Amino acid sequence: MSEYNFAYLDEQTKRMIRRAILKGLAVPGYQVPFASREMPMPYGWGTGGVQVTAATLVPSDTLKVIDQGADDTTNAVSIRKFFERTAGVETTEKTAHASIIQTRHRIPEESLTEDQVLVFQVPIPEPLRFLEPSEVETRKMHSLEEYGLMHVKLYEDISRHGHIATSYAYPVKVEGRYVMDPSPIPKFDNPKLGDMAAIQLFGAGREQRIYALPPYTQVVSLDFEDHPFEASKADHACALCGAEHSYLDEVIVDDSGKRMFVCSDTDFCESRRAAGHVGEQAA
């Protein structure tokens, strides 16, 4: 055994976080304040998500950690190592094998199941913050369902760019009640938020907020009648696995600046290639 309590946090802190999670699940989309703890990593590294994961993990869990869809970035690797060391749980890169997936900026392409929990790292939980700096006022706006300002933000987008240019952290309305920031996932992922079989938990460390979507929750992306929401992505197929409906990253592949589009979900892409799918770049 290590010198840590299981999953680093002490049991009392975990209980406090679990209560916040349960409250979040009971009131989908509502931001529950919680007493965020110092974690042995900087705030920008997903301390909110890490605390939610720590309070959710049990020894029999299998954990996957992704950062922008990839399992092998510094951020994902260090969080995975953190839980290997402090909780001794099994880890995986396979979406289907994981019981808990902590993520930054993506929802896996593969459909999740009722046996899974998806934990999002959230930098700024308050969707109204852009227009209303006062915390007292935004809380009041949530409690009174005064959400006109969210549309003012989208209006400004269209008036400046000719279309809704917000492409990530695209605001949603949950079960016709709370407006929620889905964390900086691309809006391509927004349709997956709704009606999902897995539990979705959102943790913001610095801002000390937890919110949640229980399974099969209605989640609607805000829009205008004449500028409807579109889950857009780059108009290409993955150069490696040929997938046409996955979210793509544009990557530079050589010194001359040659570019290609590849799946941002690396496990999805590898699984497809293992199953024999090929894109135009795959040799």
Add this chain to the structure above:
Amino acid sequence: MTPLLSVQGITKTYGAHIGCADVSFDLYPGEVMGIVGESGSGKSTLLNCMAGHLVPDAGQVVFDTRSDGPRDTVTMSEPERRMLARTDWAFVHQHARDGLRMNISAGGNVGERLMAVGARHYGQIREVAADWLDRVEIHEDRMDDRPTAFSGGMQQRLQIARNLVTGPRLVFMDEPTGGLDVSVQARLLDLLRGLVRKMGLSAIIVTHDLAVVRLLADRLMVMKDGHVIETGLTDQVLDDPQHAYTQLLVSSVLQV
């Protein structure tokens, strides 16, 4: 006829200090009431009590609501009061920056109230916003500019458009021409008079400037030290003031 607004016994103190004391009056639909008095006489305190920005120590502010008829807005729930504030009421602040969102375009400022009550068609919101900018003499091609790029007079006109766009039934104004250059004031007054006449607005205008109420108000209330000391038709009060203080005010000895 039911008054649109019936104010009864409004009192507001700041500690031992009187803000306004025992003010009562009725405002009927289509009427413009002017509240005058020197600085510190309690005009803003009274206005803010009526508009729900301050909670009075005593008294009622009964508004003839669309759905339920006369209701005391002091004791109604906060959600109901806030709903009134963004639909049937409008509030024009002396300083435009208090009533505008400075980091949002002019069009967005005007459109906000429409969106707050459920407008979800971008093209229609823009059309209405353009029409309102035109009514307050702001050229349509300034629609996507932020108010920070506007002159003081333009900002004030934008604030007025933003407030009137949802067709409020009652407009509160606190020194709407205060702090503007004299020539700019004159243009704004003309514009306000035109809007009041055309829309048949009901309004309560607080000012220390008698020229403003001469042009805009049907009736006047004169305040001194928190108390109403004289009321009447505007021309009557200004041309034949009864109270000694009003006489001083009108003879502009007390003009601030």
